Amino acid sequence: xxxxxxxxxxxxxxxxxxxxxxxxxxxxxxxxxxxxxxxxxxxxxxxxxxxxxxxxxxxxxxxxxxxxxxxxxxxxxxxxxxxxxxxxxxxxxxxxxxxxxxxxxxxxxxxxxxxxxxxxxxxxxxxxxxxxxxxxxxxxxxxxxxxxxxxxxxxxxxxxxxxxxxxxxxxxxxxxxxxxxxxxxxxxxxxxxxxxxxxxxxxxxxxxxxxxxxxxxxxxxxxxxxxxxxxxxxxxxxxxxxxxxxxxxxxxxxxxxxxxxxxxxxxxxxxxxxxxxxxxxx
Amino acid sequence: xxxxxxxxxxxxxxxxxxxxxxxxxxxxxxxxxxxxxxxxxxxxxxxxxxxxxxxxxxxxxxxxxxxxxxxxxxxxxxxxxxxxxxxxxxxxxxxxxxxxxxxxxxxxxxxxxxxxxxxxxxxxxxxxxxxxxxxxxxxxxxxxxxxxxxxxxxxxxxxxxxxxxxxxxxxxxxxxxxxxxxxxxxxxxxxxxxxxxxxxxxxx
Numbered sequence: 001x002x003x004x005x006x007x008x009x010x011x012x013x014x015x016x017x018x019x020x021x022x023x024x025x026x027x028x029x030x031x032x033x034x035x036x037x038x039x040x041x042x043x044x045x046x047x048x049x050x051x052x053x054x055x056x057x058x059x060x061x062x063x064x065x066x067x068x069x070x071x072x073x074x075x076x077x078x079x080x081x082x083x084x085x086x087x088x089x090x091x092x093x094x095x096x097x098x099x100x101x102x103x104x105x106x107x108x109x110x111x112x113x114x115x116x117x118x119x120x121x122x123x124x125x126x127x128x129x130x131x132x133x134x135x136x137x138x139x140x141x142x143x144x145x146x147x148x149x150x151x152x153x154x155x156x157x158x159x160x161x162x163x164x165x166x167x168x169x170x171x172x173x174x175x176x177x178x179x180x181x182x183x184x185x186x187x188x189x190x191x192x193x194x195x196x197x198x199x200x201x202x203x204x205x206x207x208x209x210x211x212x213x214x215x216x217x218x219x220x221x222x223x224x225x226x227x228x229x230x231x232x233x234x235x236x237x238x239x240x241x242x243x244x245x246x247x248x249x250x251x252x253x254x255x256x257x258x259x260x261x262x263x264x265x266x267x268x269x270x271x272x273x274x275x276x277x278x279x280x281x282x
Numbered sequence: 283x284x285x286x287x288x289x290x291x292x293x294x295x296x297x298x299x300x301x302x303x304x305x306x307x308x309x310x311x312x313x314x315x316x317x318x319x320x321x322x323x324x325x326x327x328x329x330x331x332x333x334x335x336x337x338x339x340x341x342x343x344x345x346x347x348x349x350x351x352x353x354x355x356x357x358x359x360x361x362x363x364x365x366x367x368x369x370x371x372x373x374x375x376x377x378x379x380x381x382x383x384x385x386x387x388x389x390x391x392x393x394x395x396x397x398x399x400x401x402x403x404x405x406x407x408x409x410x411x412x413x414x415x416x417x418x419x420x421x422x423x424x425x426x427x428x429x430x431x432x433x434x435x436x437x438x439x440x441x442x443x444x445x446x447x448x449x450x451x452x453x454x455x456x457x458x459x460x461x462x463x464x465x466x467x468x469x470x471x472x473x474x475x476x477x478x479x480x481x482x483x484x485x486x
Contacts, residue, residue, distance in 0.1 A: 022320040022331070023307070024470040025400035025407075124464050134404050135445075136464070180286040180294040226401060226408070228322030228329025230292045252324055252401030260289030263334050 001065040002115060004145040005099065008059030011141040012130035012206075013119050014112075014247075015051040021125060022251040028231060029131035032206055032247045032270035033110050036074035039163060040114035043071035043091045045156040050118030051128040053141065055111045057273075058102040062113065067096040068149060069116040069158060075108025075271055076165055090162040091116075107168035108271040116158070117150040132206050133248040171197060172272065173279045174244075174265040179234060181224065181256035189216040189258060193234075194280050198242070202274040206248040208235075209272050215240025216258060226254045232261030232269070234280075244269050285342045292331045293342055300398055300410065303328050304354040304475040313348060317341070323399050323474040355396075360477035363442060365391065365433050366485045369453035371421075375435070378418045387482065389413040390433075390454055395440060395478040400470065405444030405462030407472035412440045424450030431457045433480070440480075444470070 004011065014037060017030020031037035031054055038048040053062070058077040064070075071091045072079050079086045080101045086092040088111075094100050105111060121128050121138050130137040141147075182190065198213035216236050229235070229252060233245045237255045244261065246269065259280070261269060272278055283306075284296040297303040307323040310330065317336030322329040330345070332338055367387040376383045395411035402408075412435060420436040425448065428434070432443040434451035443449060444462035461471045472478070 019319045019331075021404075021469075022322045022329075023400060023474055024468065025402065025404045026469075028320075125469060136404065177287060177289055180288045225325030225327070226399060227294065227324030227327040228288075228320075228331075230288050230329065230331055232289055250401055251322060252399055257288065260287075260292075263289065263291050 001149060002147050003063045003065060004141045004143060004147070005061040005063055006059065006143060007141040007145075008055050008057060008102065010056040011060050012054050012132070013051050013121055013138050013141070013147065014054040014129045015127055016049040017129050017247060018125050018127045018131070018136070022228065025251050026125065026136070027131055027133055027248050027251055029129040029136070029247050030127065031112065033074050033112070033267040035267040036110070036112045036166070039089070040071050040073040040112040041118070043073070043089070043158070043160055043163060044069045044114050044116040045152075045158045046114060046116060046118050050114065051121065052119065053113040053147070055102055055113065056109060058104045058111055061099060061101040063099050064094040064096060066149070067094060067098070068152070069093050070100060071114050072102065072111055073114070074111040075105035076168070077105040077111055078103030087162060089165055091158050091160070109273045110270055115149050116155060117152040120148045120150040131248050133250060168271060171277045171279055172268050173281050174268055175262040176234065176259040176280045176282060177262060179257040179259040182258055184218055184220055184224070184256040185236070185258050186217045186219045192216060193242070193259065194282055197277040197279050200272045200274050200276045200278060204272070204274060206246055208246055208249055209244040209269055211242050211244070211278070213241070216242060218256070224254055224256050226252045229253045229257070230260060232263065232266045233257045234259040234261065246270055283346055285345055288329060290338065291334050292329060293338065293345070295328045295330065295345060297326055297328060299326055302350070305350040306348070307474055308354040309348050309350050315341070325398060354475045355477055358477065360394070360479045361471060362479050362481050363457050363459050364483040365455040365457050365480045366483050367391070367455040368485060369433065369455045371452040372454055375416070375418055375452050375454065379415055381415065386416065386454070389416055390435070390440070391480045391482045393440070393480070397472045397474055397476040397478065398439075399474050400472065403445060403447050405470040405472065406441060407476070409440040409478055410438065412438055418452055420450040421452065424448050428453065429456070431459070433457055
């Protein structure tokens with residue numbers, strides 16, 4: 001078992017979410033940066049989809065009731081175990097009673113703590129993820145929250161000492177593909193989206209990254225019938241300011257999608273922090 | 283049928299109308315093609331979300347040849363939802379529509395509805411089939427909390443709030459029937475294409 005001493009600004013349990021239920025209005029949810037979650041699990045010998053803790057802006061601290069191997073991935077930040085610095089993207093052992101503390105990330109937004117054995121809170125609809133839009137899964141973590149850890153006897157051996165750190169440039173460039181409703185926008189709109197940096201708004205969250213910058217103009221009026229939305233959709237509400245949908249996005253929506261992030265760029269979008277600039281390329 | 287790309291892991295199929303969207307949805311669920319993760323009907327579309335390793339071109343090529351059932355819900359009995367009509371917005375809806383309270387209730391309770399699609403929150407179905415005389419705009423300022431089971435209308439749609447949530451729809455009544463239960467399989471009483479009738483119930 002591990003116990004949350006401090007959750008930092010926001011910490012939730014996440015795995016790979018609830019695929020297959022979108023037609024019932026259930027968001028996929030799961031780790032916003034799935035790539036980082038999978039890596040954290042691999043580093044400690046867990047199955048890739050085991051549940052981890054997703055920290056937002058670091059600042060968390062966790063006490064281990066029993067000794068266990070752990071790894072922190074995602075937004076790079078200082079990691080201390082019992083006051084001693086440890087690296088990110090590397091397994092480290094925490095003794096029983098030991099405390100693992102996270103500093104503040106210099107780049108990126110979300111960091112993942114994997115514990116060998118995985119976090120084994122009860123599943124809801126097949127997943128342990130907290131869905132902040134729908135309120136499914138465990139509540140966001142608070143001081144004193146205790147999280148059970150699964151058995152580790154049958155897991156793969158830990159074989160990697162350290163994994164290369166992900167690139168987190170000052171101004172990330174996300175790759176987009178034309179969206180299904182690209183034809184709802186003027187020709188200038190795509191040119192604007194791919195030539196101007198946008199700034200990440202402070203009201204971004206696990207549902208979506210809201211962007212400030214030049215509004216994208218529509219070429220036609222009228223309302224679009226509600227349609228299914230994918231993670232990475234760049235949706236444009238009447239304000240013209242784009243929103244990138246992340247893990248907890250609603251399953252259907254009525255605003256046109258001008259572009260969709262390449263799947264490989266979704267984890268990069270999940271690491272955007274308020275105030276940061278981002279660019280798009282096709 | 284027009285097949286559009288929605289990124290590198292999904293296709294958005296334009297079906298032209300809701301009935302065809304439901305037929306395609308039914309056919310895709312029946313076919314359960316490997317690599318297809320989610321099938322999400324909309325008003326005139328079906329979103330097909332694939333596993334990142336799936337061959338999207340092949341999927342797009344196969345879609346137009348998929349045989350569709352004549353009727354997605356053939357033979358299925360409608361779900362009956364009991365309603366106590368004592369909603370907070372009944373008087374306002376009566377005023378907005380120029381109908382009496384009783385007539386608002388009569389028209390709402392006599393409709394034959396179909397779940398067009400789900401969204402907004404888990405288990406929240408947008409029901410088509412609402413009497414056009416009852417098409418009213420949503421409230422100017424949404425309520426911060428609408429109780430689970432609230433029976434409501436907005437625009438061309440009727441709905442029952444499956445769980446407590448904020449909401450701007452006009453409340454006509456309440457139902458004791460649980461629409462959403464995570465311990466049930468499936469958790470949602472409604473799914474795209476489900477036929478629904480409201481049955482008037484006296485307060486107990």
